[in-house]
Amino acid sequence: MSNIEQAGTYTLGDFTVNRMGYGAMQLAGPGVFGPPKDRDGAISVLRAVIEAGVNHIDTSDFYGPHITNQLIHEALHPYQDDLVIVTKISARRGDDGSWIPAMAPEELIRAVHDNLRNLGLDVLDVVNFRSMHGLHGPAEGSIEEQLSVLAELQHQGLIRHIGLSNVTPSQIAEGRRICDIVCVQNQYNLAHRADDALVDGLAADGIAYVPFFPLGGFSPLQSETLSQVAKRLDTTPMQVALAWLLQRSANILLIPGTSSCDHLTQNLAAAELILPVDAIAELDGIATQPAT
Numbered sequence: 001m002s003n004i005e006q007a008g009t010y011t012l013g014d015f016t017v018n019r020m021g022y023g024a025m026q027l028a029g030p031g032v033f034g035p036p037k038d039r040d041g042a043i044s045v046l047r048a049v050i051e052a053g054v055n056h057i058d059t060s061d062f063y064g065p066h067i068t069n070q071l072i073h074e075a076l077h078p079y080q081d082d083l084v085i086v087t088k089i090s091a092r093r094g095d096d097g098s099w100i101p102a103m104a105p106e107e108l109i110r111a112v113h114d115n116l117r118n119l120g121l122d123v124l125d126v127v128n129f130r131s132m133h134g135l136h137g138p139a140e141g142s143i144e145e146q147l148s149v150l151a152e153l154q155h156q157g158l159i160r161h162i163g164l165s166n167v168t169p170s171q172i173a174e175g176r177r178i179c180d181i182v183c184v185q186n187q188y189n190l191a192h193r194a195d196d197a198l199v200d201g202l203a204a205d206g207i208a209y210v211p212f213f214p215l216g217g218f219s220p221l222q223s224e225t226l227s228q229v230a231k232r233l234d235t236t237p238m239q240v241a242l243a244w245l246l247q248r249s250a251n252i253l254l255i256p257g258t259s260s261c262d263h264l265t266q267n268l269a270a271a272e273l274i275l276p277v278d279a280i281a282e283l284d285g286i287a288t289q290p291a292t
Contacts, residue, residue, distance in 0.1 A: 007246050026259045027042045028067045033064065036071075046076055060088045069087070077120045090111070091132060099135060127159045147178040162180065163181060186212070209252050210252070214241065221237065221238075229282055240270075
């Protein structure tokens with residue numbers, strides 16, 4: 001395994017986490033629905049994550065649903081003292097695997113308790129409210145009611161910290177008027193850079209930015225420039241894409257996901273890759289290039 005500490009650490013609420021983390025979404029079945037094909041393999045990946053020094057795992061009880069959190073509990077409970085588990089709420093799954101908004105107060109409360117039960121915790125480290133005003137990307141709409149519910153659950157001692165996901169700058173501003181926001185989780189990668197200004201603004205305020213789909217998600221990054229840079233550096237395109245994110249801003253925390261121990265090793269190795277200035281300049285142009 002690589003030395004992920006080379007990527008440094010960042011503050012997440014009152015926690016300090018390694019900037020190279022792990023996203024557990026892919027441990028569920030196809031389409032993030034149902035059980036994994038290889039349950040023992042999923043358990044092995046989670047244990048390898050911890051052995052590699054990762055202390056930030058991203059999950060949700062609507063992955064599966066329930067499956068991913070139950071796997072985390074089976075593999076890692078009792079949890080090591082420095083492990084920070086970040087979950088998210090505001091959606092539920094239909095019988096057909098569809099993603100259904102679940103933002104009513106009673107649904108949010110139920111989701112927090114579901115996460116607590118399936119993870120085997122008395123308090124959740126960080127809960128991200130994922131705005132469902134837009135299913136496939138941020139869309140405007142008030143989140144005051146939902147954040148007020150989470151703030152009350154935080155007051156009750158069920159949540160330590162609150163974050164936001166799939167949100168616009170105005171929603172972040174609205175949320176910060178209600179409670180402290182410790183992280184923002186939006187789609188961001190080499191080819192999807194709509195949040196460039198947001199990343200910098202959050203960094204100035206000491207708030208973590210956690211890009212989901214750092215490797216493109218359901219549509220993996222494809223770029224001739226990325227491939228050429230990786231070849232020149234004798235590494236893989238995905239390692240270059242992750243290294244670019246780590247060097248983009250110190251407040252970026254990575255949560256690349258995989259259900260394979262081999263891919264996990266490759267992802268974590270990006271923590272040791274330092275991109276030269278000329279490579280970064282080339283990579284910065286990808287967002288304006290057509291996909292190849």
